[in-house]
Amino acid sequence: MRQPNPEGLTLADHKDTLWRMAAVSALAGLLAAALVLPWLGGLGLVARDAARGFMALPGDIEIPRLSERIVITDADGERIAEVAEREREVVPLDSISEWVPAALMAIEDERFYEHGGLDLQGVFRAAIRTAQGDTEGGSTISQQYVKNLLIEQAETEEEVESASRQTIMRKIVELRYAMDIEQRLTKDEIMQGYLNLAYFGAGAHGIEVAAKRYFSVSADELDPAQAATIVGLVRGPSYYNPLDNPEAARERRDIVLDRMGDAGYLTAEEVRRYKEQGLELDPTPRGGSCYHSKYPSFCDYVMHWLRDAEVLGETPEERDKVVGQGGITVRTTLDSDMQDAAQKAIEQYVPAGDSTKFATEVLVEPGTGAVRAMAQNMRYGYEDEPGTTSLNLAVDRADGGTYGYQAGSTFKAFTLAAALDEGMKYSTSFSSPTDTSVSGMRNCDGARLGRWNVHNAGDSSSGHHNMITATKNSVNTYFAQLQKKVGLCDTAEMAERLGVHRADGEPLGVWSSFTLGDQEVSPLTVANAYATFAARGTYCEPHPVDAIVLDREGAGQDEEIEVPTECDEDRLSTEVADGVNHLLQQTFKGGTANGLDIGRPAAGKTGTTDSSAYAWFAGYTRNLAGAVAVGDIRGGEQHPLQGVQIGDNYYGIVYGATLPGPIWQATMREAVEPLPVEEFAASPKAFGNPSDKPSKRDDA
Template sequence: MLQKIGQLVGVGVIAGVLVAALALPAVGGLGITARNIATGFLNMPSELETPPPPQRSTIYDRDGNVIAEIYDQNRELVDLDDMAPVMQEAIIAIEDNRFYEHGGLDIPGTFRAALRTASGDTQGGSSLTQQYVKNVLVESATTQAEQEEARETTISRKVRELRYAVALEQRMSKDEILEGYLNIAYFGDGAYGAQSAAQHFFSVDAEELELEQAAMLAGLVRYPYLYNPDVNPDAAKKRRNVVLDAMVDNNAITQKEADEAKKTDLNLDVSSPSNGCVPSDQPFFCDYVVQEIEKSEQFGENETERARWLRTAGLEIHTTLDMDMQNAAQDAVDEWVPRDNESGKVAGEVLVEPGTGEIRAMAQSRDYGPDGDNRGETSINFTTGVNRGGSTGFQVGSTFKPITLAAALDQGKGFGTSFGGGSSTTVTGQRNCDGGRLPPWDVSNASESSGGSFDMITGTKQSANTYFAQLQADVGLCETIEMAQTLGLKRGDGTSFDNERTQANNSFTLGSEEVALIDLVSAYATFASGGTLCDPKAITSIEDQQSGETIEVENQCEQVIDEDVADGVAYLLSNTFDGGTTDGLEIGRPAAAKTGTTDGNAAASFSGFTPNLAGSVWVGDPRGPQNHPLRNVTLGGEHYSQVFGANLPGPIWQATMREAVEELPEEDLPNAPSKFGGSGSGSNASPASSDGGVPNVIGQGEAAAVRELEEAGYQVNVSSSPIRSGEPENSVAAVNPDPGSTLPEGATVNMFLSNGEGNNGN
């Protein structure tokens, strides 16, 4: 007891001497003592950094619509002029009614605070400046020790705050301090600062607060939980009325105004900004943006610093997302592969702008959530790789074949490069990138592909495995792998293709490697842009509200293949809509595309583009496509005995692209480069015969077609195996070489008849 009394007396003496030291001149012996204490006090560290407190960051789409808000503390900084005068008057009346009179140290309040501190109660008595100092010290603490020091209930902490407050008053105006305090103070229920508190409790901005609302908010800062109006409305109302009385005493309002305000109910309209990507309507793109910031060295030295920056700096993050395109993609994947389908299948789609790499849409048929055991819910972005919080990738089947086409054209091989071998063949002599010989490879065409001889055009149209297996062997497996890497492709787990496991992979051209969809669509965008590969880009700029700096994110693009090579691939893929595997999936303007189906229908894909938009779709089972194939499944009310690239991913792509390109100018695809044997006509035009060229007999009956070809000076070989085609049964489905090709007189033209069954794609 005596010790306690002594402590209280000591506190009172210290406080009194400090007040005297700061307020009175030094005279006589007592003056010397006061002066010495004052000198020691004034020699204490006084420079207090006052950085902006943590505030929420906002992610926007390309039109400025909010995608998500992310924060550690729900705070939005505003100027004092953007806070209602009654809010300012209310906080001064209840917390520091002499705020504009003292120099940071309120003498009566200091005595009161010192005594309460000794009793273990740090509340009350401190000036607004001192409270601001304490909040700054708490918010700027970066370690647990600093946090504890800023909150400790000791005389030394109180004295330190006093010193900082006195110094702060010398370099900041009263209005600046008041503004800082109203932005940093905690008002409870997760709301930091007057602006967020006004939005949270009343759904208005701070400048719109009415008297009774401002009084209620001002009453919260003393005990935010005790007076929380959403939890303890009666206590909040009583506290509000206390504030109103204080405002009358401080001549801020009249007694009549206070009495009228006391009669009102609290009239809460509680709301909070959604924090993070889970509640966003575009959660997977949101997650990609978060990953882009946290994983990129452009935005900080280490991932921890970048994550903190994202959640505290009040960033304005402007992105590439086009909401119309996003909605088109999301609607399509949800319609064809519903999120809660019983088979557990998922569809993902990415749209990218060629020539910039800007991501226009990123959708998948799943709800975003942490519990993967809930059907239809996942936190994994299946459209990207592990380096951006995604999966390890998936096989994409024959959508990989254009890589081999690019490698062949890059070596100078022409459209007329042909191989025979029937509906199956054995490829021998392939070597890996170390020069090791690979074992013989038995390869067969899918049911919708035919046998016979193919060139680049017909082989691509029919997606003939036998053709591409032989083309890869002719080009070289290692050269094909190198082309894939040139086009920005890698395994979804981030490793390159030329590792030991991949080097023994004969079937590389058939899409046996697991890749991320976003890398695949970027490769297709390279064909659409004349050979310019761009890194996928989600962020255009970031405005840092704390530093005032704006970071512009530049496009990372490079010409990686010759324009003729890219145009040649585009021409070949455009022909798939003319009796090929993408027939019937047109979008009403020039386009190029390729289907993909993996062995045993484990997964299916579709990739295509116009000159100004590229899109890729993948459908499969994230539990493991090989163990959960796309066979005998019901999706979107439709039963599929087998899913191919053209009968499920294709319609998703078609539905998306038709809507997504509506606001884009219609552009023609490039002409077929003559150096590869092209006719020079636009790829959106139907092949036509020319002098000395192969006549266009597609769609004609067998006899008439043979007669026309023979009259043109060619020998005709009619395949005995009809092929799947949209042409009428027994009419000509395809010829090899393609119509318009120039051949010497007497050369053989291979002709393939249609079985009339349409096609499912490959």
């Protein structure tokens, strides 16, 4: 085989460089008009004017760092996803098979190592072959490299079109930049840059990804036929795509092999033998998106978070540029063991498949806001079929999720927090019949609301209740009266202090039934609010990323940016948080969460909306909080959880303790196993006797 650069020469080694560059400069206008674009030669272009202005054109084209993948890892540094707007893996020239540059030069630029950016012989040869019916371009590899650089740098469709437009001005500018490139870089650097930059179809940017896409090998393993197949794509990545158009691809490959033979890289016998082979493809499916991740929903959440992360830039444009550029490693907060535990529990109770019933769960670390797991039963994808969704069911709409789900009685915890914050005691009691009406409440604007008729649900009991027994049994009529005593606006403001917000981005609705959770929120919001109780009143912004490693090219080392936790210790007093923790522990002691214990101290609350549109469970230990929501992807209001078949089981009605509770229990038993057992603080004396026996005196 004739080596691509037999003497190992670079442009800097050629003594006649300056003379050749000067000659090219003088002829550039004429050649661009008369030869590179011969069809314009008869239009009377004033070549002398083009040549005179040629050297005045800017020639210092920026050579950007090529866009690459974003690598996403779990908390332990194990890779869980690779995401890229342009799937590329940059490799050095010595990690690329010698057959690749040989094939490229044979078909595109035989004298690459001999010319200075414009090859006159190549232009004439291209013209002759084109006249003979064998269309060939006259651009050198350096010129093609420049064109690809301009496309890579383009930020709009208009800029891409401008960089690709077939005009004489673009050709002249391209040539001027090529001359600059030839002066600044060695030939090997130009070849390496070109092969990493070029688009080879099927989403493969650069030779390394192309080699894996079509043949499942690295670029350094490509044989002559494989190299010819890939290089042949440069002319038309879509048309010659061997996966979609194998006949055209093989015909193009054979042309490249013939040229390799003509150039002396292959013998006639080798050309014949390689042409007799089929394409022998061994494709690797396209990657570069969260769809291919082991944890696609969490991956999607991370990508949305990155575009809002101020550590990547102060403006959306700056952050988009960093994300689009890629080449960064994102170490997330995900605990793969906890994630697997959540996924297993969800699929055990609400199996994935063709059902429209969904289940989703989030785990959050109290005191840091780190999102440790995010699972759902529905397959991640864009197919319009049951059991598949492109939405992350656990997060807000702005983060790639849904418009949320009514959270039911999980909101009663916020009413408890507001009541304790105002100095009320556990003994605060009301006669709580099956049905009652409440009037006289006002919203935050001071408007008086109408009479509210409220009744107890099937998972609560009527009678005389205090905070402890009402919480244990989730008594709606008690909480309606407690909310009135606390104040509707104060209750809503407490929820907001704990980070509760609507999943659709709209303000919380402050109306009578607020305490019963008829606000559409995400499981992440509820889990994080409950994590604030677990952290004894410290609120932390939920986040999925611990650190971002930037590959600073030329800096000698990577730069790791730690993502700071954003916590506020003053959202809720320690005393109030401890009081809520005491109350929510009672649900496991003969209450609505009876039988859902996990073998260590835990607190939690069931949630079921009217007509069982959605069912919830939110619970926590001192070191891990989680929320589970179950519903119908088509909308729980129209398709409630009544008379439904889920998996192998039939349910007349689904409550928070029916499916969400067991999912939470199965997840937490496994997820907390490596965590230390931590007791909750004792019930604060300020709230009185923690007895669960209500007084007959109504002290409302």
